[in-house]
Amino acid sequence: MASGKEFFLTFDVFMSLLDWFGVVVFAITGALVASRKEMDLTGFALLGTVTGIGGGTIRDLLLGIRPIFWVEDPRYVLFCVAVSALVFLTTPAITARRRLLLWFDAVGLALFAVTGAERALEAGTGAVVAVLMGMITATFGGIIRDVLGNESPAILSREVYATAALVGAAAFAMLMAVGVDREAAVIASVLAGFLVRSAALIFGWSLPRYRPRPGRPDGEP
Amino acid sequence: MASGKEFFLTFDVFMSLLDWFGVVVFAITGALVASRKEMDLTGFALLGTVTGIGGGTIRDLLLGIRPIFWVEDPRYVLFCVAVSALVFLTTPAITARRRLLLWFDAVGLALFAVTGAERALEAGTGAVVAVLMGMITATFGGIIRDVLGNESPAILSREVYATAALVGAAAFAMLMAVGVDREAAVIASVLAGFLVRSAALIFGWSLPRYRPRPGRPDGEP
């Protein structure tokens, strides 16, 4: 039976594995945008890498954390480049599993939201900023991907996505504020974020979009 | 009759109110781009927030100021989100007052140019960098807004806009350099920037644009 310390180590190893999993999934979504644009290997590597580590990079920049996580451990970048090259070679096999990828992406989203919030709390911020940093970590990699790929940012017009990051990060900040154990708080809040995103995928949830009312013209011509 | 200290407090309160006013106006312009693109609430909140606080964020990043202003006081972000949600609900009423909004925007522009320059001087930079930081504070929120909204940055092809920020920030840096009181320098330079932008709005001022000469083809086909 594992002692407390052994469980702690196991949990951190598990979290670290999930973290790498999230980076890989996000890198794949970046490389797939490169494939849609028929880019060369450089394009795959750039889009895969900025998607995989972009959100965390902006989080660390905004929090003033130095060194930035991938400057401290550049294996993150090398991994993103390797994954992107793999996608370059196997794109048809991956696009055929796009639906599966959406579920992996949901895991990455929920995880990054929580680990981003945790990193902010560790840096000494309050709960509101921690929630914001969780959302930024989870979504800004994809935003940079879409800007560089010259696509309208998916987050801006897609079904419930940023909201799932909000739920995960907010759940974590609240659970930590009321003194729940870190491990339990992480597990519960990653699940919460994942469930919201899952429901959106299954039921097609989306937020109401703004539509000009017919017969009452407004907006730019 | 107010003592010096009382006037100082009053002036700072007044400046703080104007600062919030500027953030609100910029957030509205961001949310309006979201409405033109028929985005959902997330899009409104993101575009409203990056427009409201984006310029100051880049300024603080470049100056190495930590914590960034909204990490220190996250009410800025909450306010931008609230304003964006309000725009989501009342877009037709706001677009009907677009002309009025341009004037509010001119106030925000002049104000951010001066407060941005002041923050740089406080951080110990020279006058040239302070002027640049004033311009960045006033214009980069709008640039990020247009990039995320997939529009060509308005600043790049619009009538006199960045120039008004330049005038306001440069006036402030010069007045401070010659030893004018801070209060007087702020008032005079905000007015200077606002007047330039006002004149542009009233008289349709614009800078000359590059046009290829007819009969002499150049540039990409």
Place this chain on the structure above:
Amino acid sequence: MASGKEFFLTFDVFMSLLDWFGVVVFAITGALVASRKEMDLTGFALLGTVTGIGGGTIRDLLLGIRPIFWVEDPRYVLFCVAVSALVFLTTPAITARRRLLLWFDAVGLALFAVTGAERALEAGTGAVVAVLMGMITATFGGIIRDVLGNESPAILSREVYATAALVGAAAFAMLMAVGVDREAAVIASVLAGFLVRSAALIFGWSLPRYRPRPGRPDGEP
């Protein structure tokens, strides 16, 4: 005959001249995008400046170097603005020499890759991060240029470009790791990067691009 110290000074002056040369060339390419979009002077100045100093700015931000190089020496910015204004006045003469400009750009690319890697090593990073910073310094100015100019980033679909930066930066990191003199390492690695880019220009080298296989539809419709 020059003593060691005199050679060192001479070499640093030479490097400094090359550095300015690179900034000027990159600023010109930025201003030329502004001319293609028929922007006004503000657009020329903004695009010229972000292209000239954007890569180094992101490098310094990521490395946590403060003050950023152009905050310390704002002549970089003034120079970019001046160059952009000159391009505004003389665009036809410059576009007529576009081929020549590609060669100048190759010099800037190789130089920025090496000086960027050197700045990272000086900041205490390992070789991998130094290579990444060299590539970022050499290419991210152009990426920001293309995003602001609403063009698909050239680096993402063009012939061998980022690869030349990779070769230059990696050569420098390796030569420094094995103890080669700084001067010799700089000269050799700038030449290496320049030669790769030159070969790409002369022979039309390009990396393989992803293309969906005919008869096997994949990707978004």
